[in-house]
Amino acid sequence: MPLTDDHRQRDRAEDRDTHDSSAIVFEGVTKRYSDGTVAVESLDLTLPAGELTVLVGPSGCGKTTTLRMINRLETLSGGRLLIGNRDVMSVDATLLRRQIGYVMQHSGLFPHKTIADNIAVVPRLLGWDKKRIRERVAELVELVGLDEALAKRYPHQLSGGQQQRVGLARALAADPPILLMDEPFAAVDPIVRAHLQEEFLSLQRRVQKTIVMVTHDIDEAMKLGDRVAIFAQGGKLAQFDTPARLLSAPASDFVIDFIGADRELRRLALERLDSLELDAGLTAPRDEIVARARSYLQQAGSSGIVVLDEHRAPLGWLDWETLKHADDRARIDSLPLKPWRHRLYMHDNLRSALNALISAPGEVMPVLNDQGRYLGVIDQLQLTRRLS
Ligand SMILES: Nc1ncnc2c1ncn2[C@@H]1O[C@H](COP(=O)(O)OP(=O)(O)OP(=O)(O)O)[C@@H](O)[C@H]1O
Ligand SMILES: [Mg+2]
Structure with a gap:
């Protein structure tokens, strides 16, 4: 039986768990605050090394507390927390945090402190020399997409989103193997957030740190997480799985409610067009004449045809209504072709494909290779079949 991606991911994860020193393991961890509030209850959770795990759940469900026990900013009330087989309670807290x-x-x-000094906090503690610190700060400012002119300012002179980027730069400063992030993109508007998320994903693909990130935005969780832990009130784990598994096999009604009614659409966002078999579609070169194009359409029983230019890039959609009234001998590129508002590539996901399809002039949508050349078409039926 062929291994699914899920299996493979799991095997890789298990491999790393046993070999890597930055896997984080919660064993029956409980946190009870002094006033009796149980923020986290008997939590069992293994966060694989080199992966990005997202903790998500309603406000007050214990996400921040869970995160802060990892670097001992909160003390455990019960259970054990291991980082690469070492009990965090047995490690010096200051060393751990570095x-x-x-x-x-x-x-x-x-x-x-200025922005530059904020970013330099841990390298200073580690005793780096001035030159090395200066270079590292400049590198990080660029990495998180900040203007270097901001480095001399103070935090209150920055926008919320800029401050969050500084927070990220500071956390990355000494290149730690583990990164804890508590709602790092919450203070920025949706457009900047989407941009930061993309940057962050590409950064993670390069650096492969063990990252634990908290959010209460399920979209963000599904987009960024290799795995997602969904918490219910009282720090109880509702489900811990890959985004694909959460969508295809939610463990409870709570999880279904939390993921939301558009679960099916989210599933589409996780699959790419290259997982579908494209239809060859009906095409004609731009210098084809009307009479011939008409007969193609009639033979194929199609309502329109994709017109291609000399490089096989789609020029537009030519529908039957337009062809019907045109002069037999005219070239089809002299007719009013309907352009597509989106361009769809093989690496796009099926949710983008659905969006593109909905606004397409015909009932099919052309799919392109990276050079923008025509590969085939998809239609709504293919996507619907994939959903069921
Ligand atoms: N120092 C504290 N003393 C007593 N109770 C606390 C303390 N810190 C947090 N709590 C309580 O513990 C529970 C979990 O808090 P926590 O901050 O971990 O939640 P959270 O999931 O991060 O919430 P949010 O999404 O609002 O940030 C809450 O009920 C909170 O009121
Ligand atoms: Mg919190």
Whole structure:
């Protein structure tokens, strides 16, 4: 039986668990605050090394507390927490924190230090020389997409989104193997957030840190997480799985409610067009004449045809209504072709495909290779079949 991606991912994860020193393991971990509030209850959870795990759940369900136990900013009330087989409670807290980058829920920058000095906090503690620190700060400012002119400012002179980027730069400064991030993109508007998420994903593909990230945005969780832990009130784990598994096999009604009614659409977002068999579709070169194009359409019983230019890039959609009244000998590129509003490539996901299809002038949507050349078409039926 061929291995599914899920299996493969799991095997890889297990491999890393036993070999890597940055896997994080919660064993029956409980956190009870002094007033009796149980923030986390008997949590069993293994966060594989080199993966991005997202903790998600309603406000007050214990996400921040869970995160802060990893770097011992909160003390466990019960159970064990291991990082690469070492019990965190047996490691010196200060040393531990130097190996773990932490992006706080509300940027948590030092107000009286400049941006550059904020970023340099851990390298200074580690005793790096001035030149090395200066170079590292410049590198990080660029990495998180900040203007270098901002480095001399103080936190209150930055927007919320800029402050969050500084928080991220600071957490990455000493290149720690583990990164904890508490709602790192919450203070930015949706467009900047989407941009930061993309940057962050590509960064993670390069650096492969063990990342634990908190959010209460399920879209963000599904987009960024290799695995997602969904918490219910009281720090109880509702389900821990890959995004694909959460969508295809939600463990409870709570999970279904949390993921939301558009679960099916989310599933589409996880699959790429190259997982579908494209239809060859009906095409004609731009210099074809009307009479011939008409007979193609009639033979195929299609309502329109994709007109291609000399490089096989789609020029537009030619429908039967337009062809019907045209002069037999005219070239089809002299007729009013309907352009597509979107371009769809093989690496796009099926949700983008659905969006493109909905606004397409005909009932099919052309799919292109990276060079923009025509490969085939998809239609709504193919997507519907994939959903069921
Ligand atoms: N220092 C504290 N003393 C007592 N209770 C606390 C303390 N810190 C947090 N709590 C309580 O523990 C529970 C979990 O809090 P936590 O901050 O971990 O939630 P969260 O999931 O991060 O929420 P949010 O999404 O709002 O940030 C909440 O009921 C909260 O009121
Ligand atoms: Mg929180």
